[in-house]
Amino acid sequence: MELRVENLTVARGGVPVLEGLDFTLSPGQVLILRGPNGSGKTTLLRTLAGLQPPMTGSVSTDPEQITYGAHADGLKATLSVEENLRFWASVHGVADIAPAVDGFNLRGLLGRPSANLSAGQKRRLGLARLLVTGRPIWLLDEPTVSLDVASVALFADAVRAHVAGGGSALIATHIDLGLLAETLDVGPFKADVNRPRSDTQRDAYADFDEAFS
Amino acid sequence: MIALLVRDLRLAMRAGGGFGLGLAFFLIVSTLVPFGVGPEAAILSRIAPGILWVGALLACLLSLDRIFQLDFEDGSLDLLATAPIPMEGIVAVKALAHWLVTGLPLTLAAPVLGTLMNLESPGHYWIFITLLIGTPALSMIGAFGAALTVGLKRGGLLLSLLVLPLYIPTLIFGAEAATRGTAGLSALTPLLMMAGITAGSIALLPFAAAAALRVNLR
Numbered sequence: 001m002e003l004r005v006e007n008l009t010v011a012r013g014g015v016p017v018l019e020g021l022d023f024t025l026s027p028g029q030v031l032i033l034r035g036p037n038g039s040g041k042t043t044l045l046r047t048l049a050g051l052q053p054p055m056t057g058s059v060s061t062d063p064e065q066i067t068y069g070a071h072a073d074g075l076k077a078t079l080s081v082e083e084n085l086r087f088w089a090s091v092h093g094v095a096d097i098a099p100a101v102d103g104f105n106l107r108g109l110l111g112r113p114s115a116n117l118s119a120g121q122k123r124r125l126g127l128a129r130l131l132v133t134g135r136p137i138w139l140l141d142e143p144t145v146s147l148d149v150a151s152v153a154l155f156a157d158a159v160r161a162h163v164a165g166g167g168s169a170l171i172a173t174h175i176d177l178g179l180l181a182e183t184l185d186v187g188p189f190k191a192d193v194n195r196p197r198s199d200t201q202r203d204a205y206a207d208f209d210e211a212f213s
Numbered sequence: 214m215i216a217l218l219v220r221d222l223r224l225a226m227r228a229g230g231g232f233g234l235g236l237a238f239f240l241i242v243s244t245l246v247p248f249g250v251g252p253e254a255a256i257l258s259r260i261a262p263g264i265l266w267v268g269a270l271l272a273c274l275l276s277l278d279r280i281f282q283l284d285f286e287d288g289s290l291d292l293l294a295t296a297p298i299p300m301e302g303i304v305a306v307k308a309l310a311h312w313l314v315t316g317l318p319l320t321l322a323a324p325v326l327g328t329l330m331n332l333e334s335p336g337h338y339w340i341f342i343t344l345l346i347g348t349p350a351l352s353m354i355g356a357f358g359a360a361l362t363v364g365l366k367r368g369g370l371l372l373s374l375l376v377l378p379l380y381i382p383t384l385i386f387g388a389e390a391a392t393r394g395t396a397g398l399s400a401l402t403p404l405l406m407m408a409g410i411t412a413g414s415i416a417l418l419p420f421a422a423a424a425a426l427r428v429n430l431r
Contacts, residue, residue, distance in 0.1 A: 049295050052431040068295045072288025076220070078227035083220075090216035091296045129292075 001065045001136050002026050003048070003168065008057035009191065010040060010047040016055055016191035017043050023184060025168050027136065030159060030181035033172040039186050041172040042071070045139045048170070067135040069143055073126025077115035081106055081125055084114055089132035100131035103158050104151075119146040127155055130162075138162065138169040144177070152177065214298055214306050221310035231279050235272035235315040236322060242268035243326040254331045261330035262391035265340050269319045270351060270384055276315055277355040278372050280307050281363040281426070290363070294430055300423035308349075308356035308419070316348030332395065339394030343407065347387040350411040353418050354379045360422035364429045383410050 003025040010018050017040035025031050033041050047054050048061075049068035075084050085097050085106075101107055104124040114122060123146050130138055138159075144152050156177045159169050171177070225232040246264050247257055284290040293303055323344050324337035332340065358376035362368035390403035 046291075051291060051294060063295065064297055066295065068291065070288050070291050072291070074287055074289040074292040076224055076287070076289070078224060078229065079220070083223070087216055087220045088292070088296075091293070091298060093297070133296075 001061065003066075003137055003170070004060040005048070006058050006060070008044075008047070008059065009055040010043045010052075011055040012040065012043045018186055018189045019056075019191040021057070021186075021189050025137065025170055027166045027168050028163055029168045030163055030179050031168075031170045032177070032179075032181045032183045033170060033186060034174075034183055035172075035186035039190065041186060042141050044186065045141050045170070045172060049139050061137065065135055066137045066139060067130055067133040069127065069130055069138065069140040071141055071145075073122055074129070075114045075122055075125060078113060080111055080113055081117070082110040084125060085128060085132060088129045092133045092135070094132045094134045097132055100128040103131055103161075104128040104154055120148055120151055123147055124151055124154070127158070131158065136167045138167065138171075140169060140171045140173075142172055142174070144173060144175055214302050217293070217298065217303065217306045218310055221307060222313060225310070225314040231276050232314050233318075235276055236318045238275055239268050239272040239319055239322060240326065242271070243329050247330055258331040258333050258336075261327055261332040262336060262340055262343075262395055263388045264330060265323050265327055265332075266343070266347075266384055266388040266391060269316075269323060269344055269348065270380055272319055273315055273348065273351045273355060274373060274376065274380075276311065277359050277376065278362070278369045280311055280356050280359040282359070282368070285363050285429075290426070291430060294426070300426055301419040304356055304360065304419045304422040304426065305415075308353045311356065312349050312352035316344075316352050320344040320348055335397065336391070336395035339391045339400065343387045343391045343394070343404065346404065346411055347383050347407050350383045350407070350414045351380060353411075353414040354383075357418045357422040357425070360425040360429070363426065383407060386410065 005021055005023050008018075008021040009016050010021075021044070023031070033044070035041050043052075045068065046052050048059055049066055050063040051068070079087070082097070085100060089095070089097050101110065104127055106125060106128060109117065109121060114125060117125065127143055143155060147155065152175070156179055159171070159177070159179060163169065243265065250256060250260070281290060284293065294300060320341060323340045327337055327340055355376055358372050358379070361375060362372045365371060386403040386407035390400040390407060393403065394400040
């Protein structure tokens with residue numbers, strides 16, 4: 001399943017942040033999203049995940065193919081690691097959580113309430129969720145935050161295995177994951193906030209000015 | 214969807230989950246009213262159905278902001294929105310979980326607590342029936358209000374103000390049916406009106422709440 005983005009403009013709070021984005025994410029491909037803080041990486045990922053509508057342009061994919069890994073892990077503090085993982089597995093109709101548990105080295109933590117996990121362990125559990133969704137396109141927003149070197153390596157292995165199995169991943173990150181990947185820098189696509197969006201909008205401004213002249 | 218229901222019920226039962234909060238409030242109200250009103254049995258038994266209904270409604274209101282707020286704060290709601298469950302289904306399941314945790318225990322406790330207010334003999338039966346039919350509407354309307362206010366920090370005040378007017382019809386018909394039933398009159402008309410409100414809420418509000426959630430997640 002291919003993710004194709006054409007002439008996409010994404011907005012946060014009604015203000016465009018990135019415009020004119022064109023790229024394709026094919027099966028087996030990893031695309032690293034780069035850009036300074038506040039450049040609109042999260043907004044782009046949320047738009048691609050279908051959580052907010054694009055301002056203009058199109059995203060051609062089935063939302064059922066995408067899984068989104070946000071800043072927050074979506075863990076319930078009073079549930080154990082296994083209960084958290086099993087919940088997401090059954091929501092996505094996946095029965096086997098063993099690959100996710102072993103892939104992120106959670107075997108020894110299964111019975112522990114997630115309230116008692118360290119930040120890095122929580123993150124590992126949040127990333128293990130990706131494996132139980134069974135979906136081919138991963139959209140990840142700074143997945144390596146609070147992970148140690150060994151855990152980053154585990155994560156990179158998981159991405160490699162996922163891509164080798166025909167999946168694809170779009171990862172916003174500031175560190176080098178050691179993956180064979182192309183890089184998309186969002187800097188050149190920064191939206192010019194002062195330029196009117198479209199002809200109709202410009203006309204609307206003109207009418208507005210006329211009304212008060 | 215069943216996984217979501219099981220998770221929500223499990224969370225409610227665990228420490229800090231909110232199960233028992235409404236019930237404890239209901240118990241306090243029904244215990245305090247006889248002290249406030251005085252021990253005259255005739256007055257107490259006349260106001261008992263209305264007090265029980267108001268108490269149940271307020272107890273229900275107490276836990277509404279938990280329906281979506283906790284999931285919103287820890288990021289689960291974003292992930293649920295991208296999961297293969299329709300948003301309408303998420304709303305319906307969450308309202309059902311709220312009813313099982315709040316409305317159903319209130320319904321079961323009301324006839325017992327009615328004894329504290331000298332509720333006359335057919336009244337126990339009627340307060341049970343009316344709450345059983347009416348509380349699902351309270352949970353569903355509350356879920357709609359919670360969906361509207363989900364992104365707001367400390368949105369509980371706004372939520373109460375939004376939801377209270379919507380609760381009034383249910384309260385009027387519910388308390389009226391319970392009062393008439395207790396007095397031995399025909400309670401069919403208010404009972405059917407209340408059942409209509411419940412059925413309408415369950416049929417329509419999941420869609421409205423899902424639309425509100427989609428807007429709030431942007």
